[in-house]
Amino acid sequence: MNEPSQLVEHFFRHQYGRLVAMLTRSFGVRNLEIIEDSAQTAMSKALIHWSKTGIPNEPNAWLFRTASNVLVDRLRRQKWETPVDVERTDSIDLVSSHHSEHDCSDEVGDEPLRLLFLCCHSTIPVESRIAFALKTIGGFGTSEIASALLISNANAEKRITRAKEKLRELGEEIALLDSRIMEDRIDAVRSTIYLLFNEGFAASSGRENLRRDVCDEAIRLARMLIRFCKFEHATTSALLALMLLHSSRFDSRVDTQGAIVLLEDQDRSKWNWHAIREAMDGMMIATQGTALSRYHIESAIAWEHCRVPSFEETNWEKIVEYYHVLDREFPGPMVSLNAAISRGYRDGPEVGLSALTAIDPGARSKLRPWWDCAMADAYRRMGKTAEAIAHWHDARTLASNSQQQELIDRRMDASKGSGLFDDGI
Amino acid sequence: MAKFLLIYRDEVEPKSQPSPEEMQGFLAMWGEWFQKFGGKIVDGGDALLPTGRVLKAGGEVSNGPYVEAKEMLGGYSVVQAEHYEEAVVIAKECPICKVGGMIEIREFAGYN
Numbered sequence: 001m002n003e004p005s006q007l008v009e010h011f012f013r014h015q016y017g018r019l020v021a022m023l024t025r026s027f028g029v030r031n032l033e034i035i036e037d038s039a040q041t042a043m044s045k046a047l048i049h050w051s052k053t054g055i056p057n058e059p060n061a062w063l064f065r066t067a068s069n070v071l072v073d074r075l076r077r078q079k080w081e082t083p084v085d086v087e088r089t090d091s092i093d094l095v096s097s098h099h100s101e102h103d104c105s106d107e108v109g110d111e112p113l114r115l116l117f118l119c120c121h122s123t124i125p126v127e128s129r130i131a132f133a134l135k136t137i138g139g140f141g142t143s144e145i146a147s148a149l150l151i152s153n154a155n156a157e158k159r160i161t162r163a164k165e166k167l168r169e170l171g172e173e174i175a176l177l178d179s180r181i182m183e184d185r186i187d188a189v190r191s192t193i194y195l196l197f198n199e200g201f202a203a204s205s206g207r208e209n210l211r212r213d214v215c216d217e218a219i220r221l222a223r224m225l226i227r228f229c230k231f232e233h234a235t236t237s238a239l240l241a242l243m244l245l246h247s248s249r250f251d252s253r254v255d256t257q258g259a260i261v262l263l264e265d266q267d268r269s270k271w272n273w274h275a276i277r278e279a280m281d282g283m284m285i286a287t288q289g290t291a292l293s294r295y296h297i298e299s300a301i302a303w304e305h306c307r308v309p310s311f312e313e314t315n316w317e318k319i320v321e322y323y324h325v326l327d328r329e330f331p332g333p334m335v336s337l338n339a340a341i342s343r344g345y346r347d348g349p350e351v352g353l354s355a356l357t358a359i360d361p362g363a364r365s366k367l368r369p370w371w372d373c374a375m376a377d378a379y380r381r382m383g384k385t386a387e388a389i390a391h392w393h394d395a396r397t398l399a400s401n402s403q404q405q406e407l408i409d410r411r412m413d414a415s416k417g418s419g420l421f422d423d424g425i
Numbered sequence: 426m427a428k429f430l431l432i433y434r435d436e437v438e439p440k441s442q443p444s445p446e447e448m449q450g451f452l453a454m455w456g457e458w459f460q461k462f463g464g465k466i467v468d469g470g471d472a473l474l475p476t477g478r479v480l481k482a483g484g485e486v487s488n489g490p491y492v493e494a495k496e497m498l499g500g501y502s503v504v505q506a507e508h509y510e511e512a513v514v515i516a517k518e519c520p521i522c523k524v525g526g527m528i529e530i531r532e533f534a535g536y537n
Binding site for chain 1: 458
């Protein structure tokens with residue numbers, strides 16, 4: 001027996017998304033269910049076949065051929081039930097032979113991306129888009145999605161089904177997606193990709209490797225978007241740069257026990273400098289032209305953090321400036337919070353504190369427990385231990401998971417320690 | 426050298442469809458198994474679909490595979506080994522065991 005060749009990491013996962021998207025282009029969104037089933041079956045067949053014979057030279061072509069055959073077979077069996085498919089079957093051979101020459105090579109087509117544009121229709125809720133994108137385009141299993149997004153299996157299933165039902169209802173087709181629709185939706189696509197990234201990046205409990213895969217999937221989609229969408233390159237490049245800069249800190253933002261490590265305590269030598277390099281290239285492209293998006297400004301901020309060797313050397317002057325622009329152009333509760341915190345670092349904790357208390361209560365409610373942590377930290381820096389501890393307590397009560405609680409506990413202990421020392425007790 | 430049939434039994438209702446990532450993991454496991462026991466595996470066998478018909482002695486036909494307790498026949502392989510002990514050693518490393526399946530090991534009578 002030959003040395004079995006190894007498949008690249010995530011081969012099946014990525015191929016799954018590709019198969020589904022290509023078949024959906026040919027056979028229509030209304031057949032999505034049966035298409036996904038056929039892709040799954042093709043992989044089961046590969047499992048039996050390849051384990052015995054070894055992996056073929058063109059595994060993706062093999063999978064595509066097999067999945068198309070399974071699908072055509074199922075549609076033929078079904079045709080008496082759904083007369084629409086009778087006409088479809090006539091063009092099936094054409095479809096499969098057309099694809100086999102062309103799209104089965106390693107060259108990945110833009111179909112997965114087009115499927116993402118379809119699901120970013122304004123009537124599909126964002127959380128459904130994310131779950132659908134992970135399942136159907138990313139090839140994640142339902143339970144993997146559930147454990148990466150910290151939701152139940154049933155909930156994940158519900159979100160995916162919601163998107164599929166809506167897609168069927170809308171009746172839009174990949175093949176008919178024109179550049180006008182794509183231009184209309186590119187903003188929604190980008191923000192869906194960014195939210196998907198944030199879902200994976202937010203350090204909460206859950207399987208760390210899966211969360212990283214979710215981030216990588218967002219980065220993969222952004223790369224695809226740059227490759228296939230010939231417009232708004234600058235903004236998409238800014239988004240890619242931003243995600244790369246964040247992802248460079250992926251390994252250092254939690255310690256070996258899985259506890260959150262704050263930016264100021266992270267070992268900067270452990271940041272992924274390859275990702276940072278690539279992000280720099282992306283930022284170069286992002287600055288060509290006149291586009292200014294929130295991704296531009298956010299990546300500039302992330303870059304300010306990356307470029308200095310230690311937290312103490314952070315250029316708060318610049319960061320406050322960037323947050324000011326962000327707050328003016330793209331306001332939001334998180335922006336207000338970060339703007340207040342960075343002012344506290346530039347102008348001292350008293351100024352930070354008044355900026356924090358100036359955030360309106362409506363926005364504040366969306367920021368807990370982070371607002372409470374920031375308040376506590378400002379008081380700690382002012383030496384007002386009792387107030388700091390009171391806010392840590394609030395934060396702890398509002399924390400949504402044990403990792404957050406643990407982080408807050410550690411901060412609370414640290415401020416107690418220094419507080420006692422300051423009071424001379 | 427005797428021949429043994431490895432009969433794979435799965436749960437009737439599997440927890441969920443394996444994800445593509447899990448499938449890639451299985452593929453790697455099967456690859457390793459074939460690699461390790463390649464000379465001993467006479468026939469890699471096949472998997473069985475969860476559909477079926479049961480034909481009884483009286484000629485009565487019913488739908489569905491024959492299900493005993495909670496398991497049903499999911500696939501098979503044929504291996505050669507000196508004795509049951511060796512066949513068990515081979516079966517123990519089969520991916521089926523690693524994903525919670527059960528393997529029945531039966532020696533061929535050798536009538537043909």
